[in-house]
Every structure is written in structure tokens, then in C-alpha cells.
Amino acid sequence: MYGLKLPTDPRWVNLAEKQLEDILNDHAYCEMKAASTGISLIHSYPEIPELVKAVTPVVAEEWAHYRMVLEHLEKRHFKLAKSRKDEYVNRLTLAMKQSSKPHDHLRERLLLSAMIEARSCERFKLLSQELTDDDLKQFYKSLMISEAGHYKLFLDLAIELTGKEQAMNRWAEVLELEAKVLSEIQLRGDRVH
Numbered sequence: 777m778y779g780l781k782l783p784t785d786p787r788w789v790n791l792a793e794k795q796l797e798d799i800l801n802d803h804a805y806c807e808m809k810a811a812s813t814g815i816s817l818i819h820s821y822p823e824i825p826e827l828v829k830a831v832t833p834v835v836a837e838e839w840a841h842y843r844m845v846l847e848h849l850e851k852r853h854f855k856l857a858k859s860r861k862d863e864y865v866n867r868l869t870l871a872m873k874q875s876s877k878p879h880d881h882l883r884e885r886l887l888l889s890a891m892i893e894a895r896s897c898e899r900f901k902l903l904s905q906e907l908t909d910d911d912l913k914q915f916y917k918s919l920m921i922s923e924a925g926h927y928k929l930f931l932d933l934a935i936e937l938t939g940k941e942q943a944m945n946r947w948a949e950v951l952e953l954e955a956k957v958l959s960e961i962q963l964r965g966d967r968v969h
Contacts, residue, residue: 778894778927779947781955788899789906791965796909797854798966800845805859806896806968807842810926811835813889821882830933834926841919848915864969865892867957872950883938887950890930892969895954897923899968 814835904917
């Protein structure tokens with residue numbers, strides 16, 4: 777899926793189902809961070825109207841997803857806990873190229889966002905297929921479709937705004953990098969990533 781080089785360990789979804797309160801809490805914060813990332817992109821690049829126009833609806837959608845996750849927490853009498861560090865995203869962010877050139881920096885940010893959305897989509901597909909809770913299965917199926925759209929949007933923006941050849945060459949590197957990061961972190965059922 778999406779060129780991911782390392783599929784999620786199938787045991788992950790079983791661990792996640794045993795820790796629904798934790799996975800829903802982590803998911804809530806993932807949606808909040810996704811909305812914040814979109815706002816940050818708009819704030820950093822207001823002079824790029826294509827980016828502003830494309831990312832603004834994503835921010836609204838990610839925030840709506842956050843609210844939906846809160847509803848699922850409440851429905852199950854779970855409470856929103858404090859946010860925890862996301863080792864996957866933090867390590868992936870550190871592994872991305874740092875550049876003082878705005879064009880290169882924009883490409884890295886867009887590709888990082890595309891990568892996170894692609895992995896989320898893959899994980900949500902697993903949840904939609906394997907959970908025993910039918911309500912959550914349907915919820916994750918709808919989010920899987922949404923995340924696929926976000927992945928495509930960020931990758932398309934990277935291509936459109938920074939050049940197809942450069943963006944796709946770098947995307948191939950990011951896919952390898954992500955597989956390495958994923959292989960090095962502990963499998964946890966209380967985290968989306």
C-alpha cells in the first residue's frame with residue numbers, strides 16, 4: 777500500500793484491540809497533531825495559494841476526526857488522557873533532511889506528512905478489517921479512505937510545488953527511511969504508529 781516497504785506486523789491490531797482506551801487516546805492526539813501540522817504549513821507558506829487552498833480543508837477534516845475520536849472515547853466511558861510522545865513521528869522527523877532552502881524544506885514537510893498519512897491509512901485498514909467492535913470497524917474504514925486522500929494530497933503538493941523528479945526521488949528515499957524507523961521501534965498496541 778502506497779509503496780510502504782515494511783507492512784505493519786499483523787500482531788499490532790491484536791495488541792491494539794486489547795488496549796482500546798490507549799489506542800483511541802493516541803489516535804485523538806494524532807488527529808490533533810495532523811490539524812496542527814496543516815495550520816503550521818499554512819502559517820509558514822501563506823504566499824503559496826495552492827498550498828493554502830489545498831490544506832485548509834484538511835485542517836478542518838483532521839479536527840473533525842479529533843472530535844469523532846473523542847465521541848468514541850466517551851461512548852466507551854473512556855477519558856482523554858495526557859498526550860504521549862510519538863516515537864515513530866519524532867524519529868521520522870529527525871531522519872528527514874534539514875535544509876535552510878525554503879523549497880527543500882517545503883518538500884521535506886510535505887513528504888513527511890504524506891508518509892504519516894500513508895502509514896495511518898495502512899493501520900486504519902487493519903483496524904477496519906480485524907477489530908471485533910463493528911462500530912469501530914466502520915469508523916476506521918471511513919478514516920482509512922480519508923487518510924488515503926490526505927496522503928495523495930500531500931504527495932501531489934510536493935510534486936506540484938517542488939518538481940516531480942525531485943519529489944519522487946526523495947519519496948523513494950523516505951519510504952526506505954520509514955521502513956528503517958519502523959523496524960527499529962518496539963511494536964506497541966497503544967499507539968497508532
